[in-house]
Amino acid sequence: MIATASxxxxxxxxxxxxxxxxxxxxxxxxRAQVEAIREDWxxxxxxxxxxxxxxxxxxxxxEDGRNTVVFHDVTGGGWFVQRS
Amino acid sequence: xxxxxxxxxxxxxxxLGDRRTLAxxxxxxxxxxxxxxxxxxxSAAAEAFGIVPGMRVGEALSRCPxxxxxxxxPEGARGLWxxxxxxxxxxxxxxxxxxxxxxxxxxxxxxGLHGGGLDGVLAATRRVLGRSARLGVGSSRFVAWCxxxxxxxxRATLVVERGRMVRFLTPLPVGLLRSRPELSxxxxxxxxxxxxxxxxxxxxxxxxxxxxxxxxxxxxxxLANGDDAPIEPRRPPEPVNERIDLPEAAFGQQLxxxxxxxxxxxxxxxxxxxxxxxxxxxxxxxVAGGTWRLPVTLRRASADPERIRLALAPRLADLxxxxxxxxxxVEAFGPPAQDQTRMLDGGTRERHSRLTEAVRQAxxxxxxSAALRVLEVDPDSRLPExxxxxxxxxxxxxxx
Numbered sequence: 238m239i240a241t242a243s244x245x246x247x248x249x250x251x252x253x254x255x256x257x258x259x260x261x262x263x264x265x266x267x268r269a270q271v272e273a274i275r276e277d278w279x280x281x282x283x284x285x286x287x288x289x290x291x292x293x294x295x296x297x298x299x300e301d302g303r304n305t306v307v308f309h310d311v312t313g314g315g316w317f318v319q320r321s
Numbered sequence: 322x323x324x325x326x327x328x329x330x331x332x333x334x335x336x337l338g339d340r341r342t343l344a345x346x347x348x349x350x351x352x353x354x355x356x357x358x359x360x361x362x363x364s365a366a367a368e369a370f371g372i373v374p375g376m377r378v379g380e381a382l383s384r385c386p387x388x389x390x391x392x393x394x395p396e397g398a399r400g401l402w403x404x405x406x407x408x409x410x411x412x413x414x415x416x417x418x419x420x421x422x423x424x425x426x427x428x429x430x431x432x433g434l435h436g437g438g439l440d441g442v443l444a445a446t447r448r449v450l451g452r453s454a455r456l457g458v459g460s461s462r463f464v465a466w467c468x469x470x471x472x473x474x475x476r477a478t479l480v481v482e483r484g485r486m487v488r489f490l491t492p493l494p495v496g497l498l499r500s501r502p503e504l505s506x507x508x509x510x511x512x513x514x515x516x517x518x519x520x521x522x523x524x525x526x527x528x529x530x531x532x533x534x535x536x537x538x539x540x541x542x543x544l545a546n547g548d549d550a551p552i553e554p555r556r557p558p559e560p561v562n563e564r565i566d567l568p569e570a571a572f573g574q575q576l577x578x579x580x581x582x583x584x585x586x587x588x589x590x591x592x593x594x595x596x597x598x599x600x601x602x603x604x605x606x607x608v609a610g611g612t613w614r615l616p617v618t619l620r621r622a623s624a625d626p627e628r629i630r631l632a633l634a635p636r637l638a639d640l641x642x643x644x645x646x647x648x649x650x651v652e653a654f655g656p657p658a659q660d661q662t663r664m665l666d667g668g669t670r671e672r673h674s675r676l677t678e679a680v681r682q683a684x685x686x687x688x689x690s691a692a693l694r695v696l697e698v699d700p701d702s703r704l705p706e707x708x709x710x711x712x713x714x715x716x717x718x719x720x721x
Binding site for chain 1: 693695703704705706707708709710711
């Protein structure tokens with residue numbers, strides 16, 4: 238009996254609907270407008286493998302006051318929200 | 322009578338997996354990662370080029386530039402061999418096996434189950450193992466093994482009756498003694514002394530053998546006379562195996578965290594039924610292909626995760642290459658883990674005991690994943706999902 242399933246990870250990214258502006262910067266997360274972009278940064282990993290990972294993270298302040306971290310998956314496409 | 326089962330090139334076939342058609346070409350097992358630069362088992366086509374197991378890679382490639390090297394897969398070979406032993410057990414046999422590819426079992430107790438004669442036992446064995454297995458029958462393990470090595474494709478079963486044993490063993494080469502790891506160096510010395518057959522070994526007086534070769538010499542003399550130790554059948558395994566995928570080339574603290582998680586998961590398995598662990602095996606599947614496996618026997622059977630971790634963690638340093646997954650298997654259970662009270666405790670033990678009982682009841686009601694704890698795997702990772710995982714809550718009072 239072999240359990241090969243990966244462990245349950247915490248903080249796994251969840252897909253989220255994001256509206257972006259002409260420069261590719263997030264304007265709204267779901268229905269909430271983005272008030273400010275506090276910070277943005279890029280994470281690259283596994284560039285030595287075929288499953289390269291490249292994400293552009295944004296720390297956002299939403300109109301309802303929430304602080305949210307989202308990222309754009311540059312290699313696979315799509316936007317995700319993640320607990321930082 | 323003892324039946325020897327021999328499946329030639331088993332480790333090579335296991336490593337080839339779905340690519341078994343390659344066995345018809347010159348193929349050899351690549352050197353084990355971290356081991357010497359010598360090839361392992363070789364295919365018949367490779368043997369035709371003069372390549373033999375143990376030959377240095379450079380020499381093997383110069384003899385046959387088309388030789389393909391396949392990464393060894395000891396983990397896969399062990400799993401397949403367990404299936405073979407399970408088939409022998411399915412006909413009532415109690416096999417003993419030290420290496421994948423070779424097994425022994427006593428036939429006498431099985432005659433009644435298979436028509437009353439040895440032929441019935443052999444037919445049943447052949448039925449469950451197929452045609453690729455070579456079967457040898459003799460009065461001892463060594464005689465049966467020698468018989469199995471002397472079989473050929475057309476006659477894959479050879480029975481050496483007790484009365485024919487001496488005549489059968491006498492002309493065989495002393496190199497067959499290498500089947501015993503403790504005698505692996507002896508045949509070369511004997512050959513240098515001009516002793517080339519088992520018959521010549523059997524003719525050496527016992528005192529002379531003891532004086533020149535000591536205990537190994539006496540052991541060889543016993544084998545050459547057809548005497549051998551009785552079979553020690555394996556205990557049917559209770560497979561408890563946990564494996565975790567490593568998301569990147571993990572090392573150091575990350576590997577230790579993965580090991581913590583595996584220990585917690587193994588200890589949380591219901592098959593353990595409160596027993597301590599006596600022997601475990603760490604295994605890894607490498608990024609570049611192939612596997613690695615290291616059995617570890619605990620000095621004292623334990624169900625204490627800290628104690629098990631202390632025994633296993635240093636072995637991670639032996640990991641010879643980057644791994645894509647790490648596994649932990651229980652090879653043997655110990656006695657039931659007992660609660661042990663301390664003279665001066667301050668109530669900690671009692672609290673742990675109550676907490677463990679609460680966890681046990683929660684698991685009973687809602688399954689194994691009812692009580693989990695957050696285990697930091699790689700707390701400094703730039704990717705949040707790699708920092709922590711949920712692991713089974715540890716059993717706090719299982720200190721035997």
